[in-house]
Amino acid sequence: MRGFKLFRPATLDEAVALLPGGRGPAEPHDARPLAGGQDLLTELKDHLVEPDALVDLTGLHELEALEVGDALRIGALCKVAALEHQPTLRAHWTVLAEAAASVASPQIRSQATVGGNLCQRPRCWYYRNEAAPCIKKGGSECFAESGMNKYNAILGGGPSYIVHPSDLAPALVCLDATVTVSGARGPRSLPLEEFFTLPTEGSIVRENVLKANELLLSLDVPSLGAGWTSTYLKARERGSYDFALASCALAVKLEGERIAAARLVLGGVAPIPWRCPDAEAFLAGKPNTPETWAAAAALATKGAEPLEHNGYKVHLAQGLVQKALRRLAGQEPTHAGGAR
Numbered sequence: 001m002r003g004f005k006l007f008r009p010a011t012l013d014e015a016v017a018l019l020p021g022g023r024g025p026a027e028p029h030d031a032r033p034l035a036g037g038q039d040l041l042t043e044l045k046d047h048l049v050e051p052d053a054l055v056d057l058t059g060l061h062e063l064e065a066l067e068v069g070d071a072l073r074i075g076a077l078c079k080v081a082a083l084e085h086q087p088t089l090r091a092h093w094t095v096l097a098e099a100a101a102s103v104a105s106p107q108i109r110s111q112a113t114v115g116g117n118l119c120q121r122p123r124c125w126y127y128r129n130e131a132a133p134c135i136k137k138g139g140s141e142c143f144a145e146s147g148m149n150k151y152n153a154i155l156g157g158g159p160s161y162i163v164h165p166s167d168l169a170p171a172l173v174c175l176d177a178t179v180t181v182s183g184a185r186g187p188r189s190l191p192l193e194e195f196f197t198l199p200t201e202g203s204i205v206r207e208n209v210l211k212a213n214e215l216l217l218s219l220d221v222p223s224l225g226a227g228w229t230s231t232y233l234k235a236r237e238r239g240s241y242d243f244a245l246a247s248c249a250l251a252v253k254l255e256g257e258r259i260a261a262a263r264l265v266l267g268g269v270a271p272i273p274w275r276c277p278d279a280e281a282f283l284a285g286k287p288n289t290p291e292t293w294a295a296a297a298a299l300a301t302k303g304a305e306p307l308e309h310n311g312y313k314v315h316l317a318q319g320l321v322q323k324a325l326r327r328l329a330g331q332e333p334t335h336a337g338g339a340r
């Protein structure tokens, strides 16, 4: 690991000033924010990033908050583990609690922060191999496109085929969360759905709209409202802990035997959390039956263009969508075997 300076600012202003372009007193050339370190330290050890300095955010205690009321406010430094255990959150924002519980291992969740989870870098093995100068690291080629692409994108890919690795991201997009980031002219808020960027949008070496001198500060998550229920299902190769091969964040509003409204976001299949507007529109007003679930699942993966080794993800994602709809219809025991 290359040596670096470690700054421990006590205020947000100090932290932002230390980031590139912040004009802080000892502004380094390339400083990176450090939260729980569960991703960034691996990147440093593997020489994927070699900044001059790290700006340790953990002294910014105002970013640790988890406020649970009519809505949720989640600070960027709130631990992922805090989301799985809060009883009101589990009851009313179930999709988020279940997504949090599916992240990595208990030890990692106790260190990892929500902001770090949303800003973590891709897990594509070409990106993670320091000897592979892939397009995400400033090279000219996505080696996954014609290489070992079992874990890569089936939707929204090209010219990079990474998938977004966060489990919290699909759940929070499903909940219509708003994110607040520090900007050059003060904090600004935007829908979380607009925070994430496809490889064809913004900079290909980033996965979101944040600039190098900006921080994710907090998330605001509205209540789903009366009649809504939600769930998160994730398929992974290793049962103990693993990133998603595919996942499904689903919220539905039920009225009698019908689905009045639905929100559906897939994870593990695209470079961003993949919202499924056609499936959402189709589900509104439909009878809550297996035929409806199958048709919605097919619409969820509309436009999929699998690579040589990841065609299975189409069927996996469709299966998760049907299973999630079945679960919210009360016909699937919670935490049944297989995908959870």
Ligand SMILES: Cc1cc2nc3c(=O)[nH]c(=O)nc-3n(C[C@H](O)[C@H](O)[C@H](O)COP(=O)(O)OP(=O)(O)OC[C@H]3O[C@@H](n4cnc5c(N)ncnc54)[C@H](O)[C@@H]3O)c2cc1C
Pocket: 032, 033, 034, 035, 036, 037, 038, 039, 040, 041, 057, 076, 080, 102, 103, 104, 105, 108, 111, 112, 113, 114, 115, 116, 117, 118, 119, 120, 121, 165, 166, 167, 168, 210, 214, 215, 216, 217, 241, 242, 243, 244
């Ligand atoms: C073995 C293993 C298994 C894992 N499995 C899963 C999984 O199943 N699902 C899943 O979702 N994740 C998984 N992860 C990823 C893990 O959840 C993330 O590494 C972790 O959440 C990152 O949070 P952190 O606070 O440690 O961030 P850090 O490692 O400190 O930072 C991560 C990145 O975000 C940036 N950053 C951090 N905070 C901010 C901020 N407030 N504003 C702007 N940029 C910021 C950093 O500069 C860095 O680039 C796994 C990780 C490991 C090591």
